[in-house]
Structures are given as structure tokens and as C-alpha cells.
Amino acid sequence: MTSPNWLTVTQGTAPLLVSIPHTGIDLAGLDSRLVSTWLGRRDCDWWIDKLYDFAADLGATVVHTAISRTVIDVNRDPSGVSLYPGQPTTTLCPTDTFDGDPLYNMGDEPTPSEIDQRRETYFVPYHAALQAEIDRLRGMHENIVLYDCHSIRSVLPRLFEGTLPVFNLGTNDGRSTDPSLQQKVSE
Incomplete structure (x- = not known):
């Protein structure tokens, strides 16, 4: 399977799959429709790809997208189910930033058909790549770990109370995982 140019899959043989869904800054030609390109990139998970650049050297498989989460958040439920019911959250194709600032110029927001197109163009291939790697690794190992890598600003009053932890497992x-694995990793 050939990956699109915005999707990188580095195959390893260890029972670890590292997903990096939000470090992309490619706005896929939306620049003129956005209030600013900076806002279109602001909520990027800056430096996560650099922080975990050692993973491939350990034999992990790494799946990474160059597409900005402003274009599509490949880590959201495409049905629109909220990550945090009752709280503000971003959507599959966000129209505002984590701070609540509008991303698009008025009237330039993505339409339902455009969201469907983005889902087919970016979301589906990203998840197909993840599934292909899960299947490949399960063919080699009884158990595997999917490690989904993120970062976020420490203080985002619209989304979270107080200051977020530096490291959160x-x-x-x-x-999503056995809490005993979380405990082992955090020790």
C-alpha cells in the first residue's frame, strides 16, 4: 500500500505502534479561507514528533500525519460524539481554536459535503494505515500497545480547569488500556 504524501508510516517489528495525529501544519490549501494561518496551526501538538523520534530506533512502528488538525482532526470520532460530554471540545473539522477563536473567515467554514470529503481524503487513510499496522503487528505479537501521542498548552480555561499535568498517561x-499498564509505564 502506498501512503499519500501527507502520511508517513515507519514500520518496525516491536509490539509498539506510535500514533502522532496532531503535529501537522499543512493547511491543505485553506490559507485564504482562514482568519490567519497562525491560528490554523496554533493548536498543533508542537514538537511531539521530535519528542518521540527515538521510537523507530526502538523498533516501534510510527504513523504520523503532516495535515493540520484545522483541516481535519484524525483523532476525533467522525460521528461527532464528544470526547468530553457536557464540555466544549473540538470537532472532526474544527471551526474554532482551543481558545474559542474562529478559524475561518465568516462564510468560509467547511460545509457538510466538504467535511465528508476531508473524512474520505484524510481520516479514512490515516485510520486504514493504523489498522493495517495493528493487523501486521498482531501477526507477530500476542499483544501490542497503541501509544497515541499528544501535547497541549498547560492552561486552556475554555477546555480544562487549572493547569494540566506535564505528563499524562x-x-x-x-x-483504552489496562490501568496496570498505565501504572507500569508511569513508574
Whole structure:
């Protein structure tokens, strides 16, 4: 399978798959529709790809996108289910920043058909690559770990109270991984 030029898959043989969904700054030609290109890139997970650049050397498989989360957030549920029910959150194709600032010039927001097109162009291939690597690694190992890498500004009052931790090993309340693995990694 040939990956699109915005998607990088580095195959390893260790039972570790590293997903880097938000370091992309490629705005896919949307520049003139955005309030500013800086706002279109501001919520990037800056430097996560550099922080985890050692992973491939350890034999991990790494899946990384160059597309900005402003174009599409490949780490969101495409059905629109909120990550944090009852709280503000970003959507599949965000129209505002983490701070609530509008991303698009008035009238230039993505239409439902454009969101569908972005889903097919970016979301589907990203997740197909992840699934292909999960299947490949499960063919080699009884158990594998999918490590989803993120960063965020420490203070975002619109989204979170207080100051966020420097390092957070989340398990989605025990639904995404066995909490014992979280404990082992944090020791």
C-alpha cells in the first residue's frame, strides 16, 4: 500500500505502534479561507514528533500525519460524539481554536459535503494505515500497545480547569488500556 504524501508510516517489528495525529501544519490549501494561518496551526501538538523520534530506533512502528488538525482532526470520532460530554471540545473539522477563536473567515467554514470529503481524503487513510499496522503487528505479537501521542498548552480555561499535568498517561477511565499498564509505564 502506498501512503499519500501527507502520511508517513515507519514500520518496525516491536509490539509498539506510535500514533502522532496532531503535529501537522499543512493547511491543505485553506490559507485564504482562514482568519490567519497562525491560528490554523496554533493548536498543533508542537514538537511531539521530535519528542518521540527515538521510537523507530526502538523498533516501534510510527504513523504520523503532516495535515493540520484545522483541516481535519484524525483523532476525533467522525460521528461527532464528544470526547468530553457536557464540555466544549473540538470537532472532526474544527471551526474554532482551543481558545474559542474562529478559524475561518465568516462564510468560509467547511460545509457538510466538504467535511465528508476531508473524512474520505484524510481520516479514512490515516485510520486504514493504523489498522493495517495493528493487523501486521498482531501477526507477530500476542499483544501490542497503541501509544497515541499528544501535547497541549498547560492552561486552556475554555477546555480544562487549572493547569494540566506535564505528563499524562491516560486510559480513558480504563477503557483504552489496562490501568496496570498505565501504572507500569508511569513508574
